[in-house]
Amino acid sequence: MVLLRSIAELASVPGPVVLAIGVFDGLHLGHRAVLERARSEAVSRGGTAVALSFDPHPARILRPERAPRLLTATEHKLRLLEQLGFTHTLLLTFDQALAAMDADDFIRSLAHYAQPLAAICVGHQWSFGKARKGNLKRLAQLGSALQFVEIGVEEVQIEGTPVSSTRIRNALIAGDLSLASHLLGRPYTVLGNVQHGRELGRTLGFPTANLSLFSEQLPPNGVYAVRVSQADEGCPRLSHWASVANLGTRPTVTTTTTDSGALTQPSEPVLEVHLLEFSGDLYGRTLEVEFVEFLRPEKRFDSLEALRAQIATDARDAARLLANRH
DSSP states (O other), X not given: OEEEOSXXXXXXXXXXXXXXXXXXXXXXXXXXXXXXXXXXXHHHHTOEXXXXXEESOTHHHHOGGGOOOBSSOHHHHHHHHHHTTOSEEEEEEOOHHHHTSOHHHHHHHHHHHSTTEEEEEEETXXXXXXXXXXXXXXXXXXXXXXXXXXXXXXXXXETTEEOOHXXXXXXXXXXXXXXXXXXXXXXXXXXXXXXXXXXXXXXXXXXXXXXXXXXBOOOOSXXXXXXXXXXXXXXXXXXXXXXXXXXXXXXXXXXXXOTTSXXXXXXXXXXXXXXXXXXXXXXXXXXXXXXXXXXXXXXXXXXXXXXXXXXXXXXXXXXXXXXXXX
């Protein structure tokens, strides 16, 4: 996929150009309706569909104190867009300058550089520009003047309620993986880079990949049956490798005692995955982890032997469950 970083780079895209514009956090069913409409429009015109999105999430600039955890970090989003068939993505840095850009100026800039701009697809409630003064009505007016078509795509509803990133985030917080996946239209996954840890899992006979995550929304702490794929560019793919994961604070091995005698644990959860029937070096690689099913809550064990026995049970449970859901 060709990644563009400035509006001016639209001039290099074979026209006519059809833009799908949105934050697209999660690339859920509602987002996919916009993206797929843009692709079909581009095909009918013999042109190129371009996904236009932003990094970081605008909320992190406009209201950082209320910015949500992401459903898809930028690297993850780009991978998913490519899987949807997009050959070009325009990723604009969202900063104070872009936030202050007038709505008309933003659209005129897109129309100036695209060769030519044939259509813009957005969600029907999309707003844009300084103080969010731009809307679908204004987009239609600009389209008439600049000779492009505006396409407002109706919201997608599941069980009578609109699909939204907030709804998916709430489902994940509640541990409802089934609902989250249903609204996403795909399995719920997160990306992480494999980093060096204490290698205690290897000592216990269950080597784990410790993942540095991309600030994505996580389900509740606990042990999960998961599938793992390798996400590095140009690397052989570990396709849906059956695994067991621990998400949490690892209370058996990371609990510390303060001067007052109180027990403390790390505040941020850690994700560790043990790939079943796999041996090899994963350090430095990027893995995509699909949460399939919750197995049990995280707990503290009195000894490493008790922890080892429980991990063995978890691995067997995960293998059996994943085999039945192949």
